[in-house]
Amino acid sequence: xxFDPLPLALTAPAWAAYxxxxxxxxxxxxxxxxxxxxxxxxxxxxxxxxxxxxxxxxEQDYPNLEYWVIDGGSQDETLDLLRAFASDPRxxxxxxxxRGQSDAINxxxxxxxxxxxxxxxxxxxxxxxxxAAQVAALLADPRAGAVYGDACYTDAAGRPLARIAGxxxxxxxxxRLEIPVQPTVFLRRNLVARVGPLRLDRRFSMDSDYWARxxxxxxxxxxxxxxxxxRLHPASKTVAQGxxxxxxxLAIAEEHFANAPPALRASRxxxxxxxxxAMANLEAGSGRLSTAARYAAFAWTLAxxxxxxxxxxxxxxxxxxxxxxxxxxxxxxxxxx
Numbered sequence: 001x002x003f004d005p006l007p008l009a010l011t012a013p014a015w016a017a018y019x020x021x022x023x024x025x026x027x028x029x030x031x032x033x034x035x036x037x038x039x040x041x042x043x044x045x046x047x048x049x050x051x052x053x054x055x056x057x058x059e060q061d062y063p064n065l066e067y068w069v070i071d072g073g074s075q076d077e078t079l080d081l082l083r084a085f086a087s088d089p090r091x092x093x094x095x096x097x098x099r100g101q102s103d104a105i106n107x108x109x110x111x112x113x114x115x116x117x118x119x120x121x122x123x124x125x126x127x128x129x130x131x132a133a134q135v136a137a138l139l140a141d142p143r144a145g146a147v148y149g150d151a152c153y154t155d156a157a158g159r160p161l162a163r164i165a166g167x168x169x170x171x172x173x174x175x176r177l178e179i180p181v182q183p184t185v186f187l188r189r190n191l192v193a194r195v196g197p198l199r200l201d202r203r204f205s206m207d208s209d210y211w212a213r214x215x216x217x218x219x220x221x222x223x224x225x226x227x228x229x230x231r232l233h234p235a236s237k238t239v240a241q242g243x244x245x246x247x248x249x250l251a252i253a254e255e256h257f258a259n260a261p262p263a264l265r266a267s268r269x270x271x272x273x274x275x276x277x278a279m280a281n282l283e284a285g286s287g288r289l290s291t292a293a294r295y296a297a298f299a300w301t302l303a304x305x306x307x308x309x310x311x312x313x314x315x316x317x318x319x320x321x322x323x324x325x326x327x328x329x330x331x332x333x334x335x336x337x
Contacts, residue, residue: 008189009110014196018110027113028089030063035115037131038066040108042101046122047077049231052158054085056125062132068108071095102198102206115189123231124183130227134186137223145191145218148180149227153327156231162327166222172267174211175253176274180220182207183228191218205248212256242286246279273303281326284315
């Protein structure tokens, strides 16, 4: 890997629209023999979680780190927190109105000089040693365009709920939502340069969309490392805005199949059935049982009985008893896979 001192937006035509208007502070390299890693955190009024996120990045043992926090104009304690960390030369931040989470990530990546890029949401964290482990995996596998690993779901207070294993990577797996858990993914700069910015019209599943686009150019490699936490709380989009995710999941799959070779298009019914099964499980967990039944019927009609539908009784038991059986089953299935 060769360090490029210029921001991505000045070297990759697909990123030119995001070119920064002013010169950027130079990145800090403590070990020139190792690649620079650029991490971006998009943020909007996430001050209650942000300090933990900042520390999880800045306390990593990796020597070459550039960290961008792109804030959408928060009105909470976010700016005070960022000013408190301003003495760390690795941290850079920008606070201004934006066009959503994807726009914020694009702004950060466009400014990045690293040869390895990632994004970490403002309510998630890295485990100690995560960056070093993922970079080592990329260096060990020159074919891989990105690496991903395992994540730990936590509750709003950061208490662990379940370890979620990264699933085997394939186009069909990505489309049926067996996707790399977003904060565990580290990508090569040259792959991000080719794929281009995240789509602004993907407000909920920008990660699924990006992995589906990126896999056309290079494979992803699973490392097996425990990389990051993924916080589930009532205000997170994953928990609170299911219908938005559903629409985008289906749109991403249909768009991909429309341009896919015939061999891949043959898997469309099964992939769509698995998406509808996931939707049924989520709706059941939210207590919307009639909607869950309708989605389960869609899944069955498209492709008959699907393994993902076996989770539905567990979700219903969890709804009644609060045992987290469905999450434990998901974690177990991921390890078995």
